[in-house]
Amino acid sequence: MAQSSKTLIRVVDDDIDLLNSVAFLLECEGYECSIYSSAATFLRADVPSRPGCLILDEQMPEMTGQELLSELNRREYMLPVIFLTAHGDIDMAVRTMIDGAVDFQQKPLLPEKLLCSVARAVQIDLDRRGGAVDLKDEILMFNKLTPREEKVCRLVADGLINKQIGERLGISKRTVDHIRSSALSKLPFKTAMQLASFFNRIDAFKERQRSG
Known part of the structure; x- marks a missing residue:
């Protein structure tokens, strides 16, 4: 299978400990993972052609998760997004879903719940791309x-x-x-x-x- 067709899970969060723990969890499940400590770093470095999903923290300095999601929508970058927050509420969950997020989870994370959400988001992206895995x-x-x-x-x-x-x-x-x-x-x-x-x-x- 060509490298470009392999799924990639992106994680954006300014909490380095959380980044590392989520990456470890995903890699133990066999996923390839890229971590970013800011939205700006993600926008500079990510490769949109790789199918997968984005796990995104809401409360970040400079550019929040919702602001990043708006920018991705503006660029027509249709990567499925799973929102993470320690400060969430129902109104925010509704807004993120309207803007295109596929799930909304509060910290502290439940590993099994997150893994199920990731698997569903990846499948959504593969289906949307017409089956990136041939x-x-x-x-x-x-x-x-x-x-x-x-x-x-x-x-x-x-x-x-x-x-x-x-x-x-x-x-x-x-x-x-x-x-x-x-x-x-x-x-x-x-x-x-x-x-x-x-x-x-x-x-x-x-x-x-x-x-x-």
Whole structure:
């Protein structure tokens, strides 16, 4: 897959500790991440052609998150935005959604909630771009999976943890760990939601092949 088609999660916040902790969380989930301590730095350095999303703090000096979102709209830069704030209220949440944000979360962050939001935002961006990840590439990736790897990944996509998968398939958790690791080394999708979307696209393609 070409580098330009790989998803990138951008995080803009003037809190360096939060930047580092969010980046660590995302990278542990297999995402590529770029962090910026100001809106101006983001505007200078970001590459709009990379699909993904933007995690954006509201309360920042010089240019606030809402001001950055307005500037992105002016530039017709349609990257999905997840707003973060320690000072939010209902009116602000409504304003950011009207301006195009896809989610609004208050600090302190809940990791699982943020990861779900990121996966949804990335999928929104890929769909908006017409599928920046080429279906032909995805079919090639799918064909590299062994039947057992596919089965394990589909159970991951259903939200099962490794211990549950082992019980379902009658194998040890350690074996599941090995199969899952091998399978995910062949795929750019790391979260259950990403895997579910991937298999939905593959299954839809197979159904079209059968019908056609």
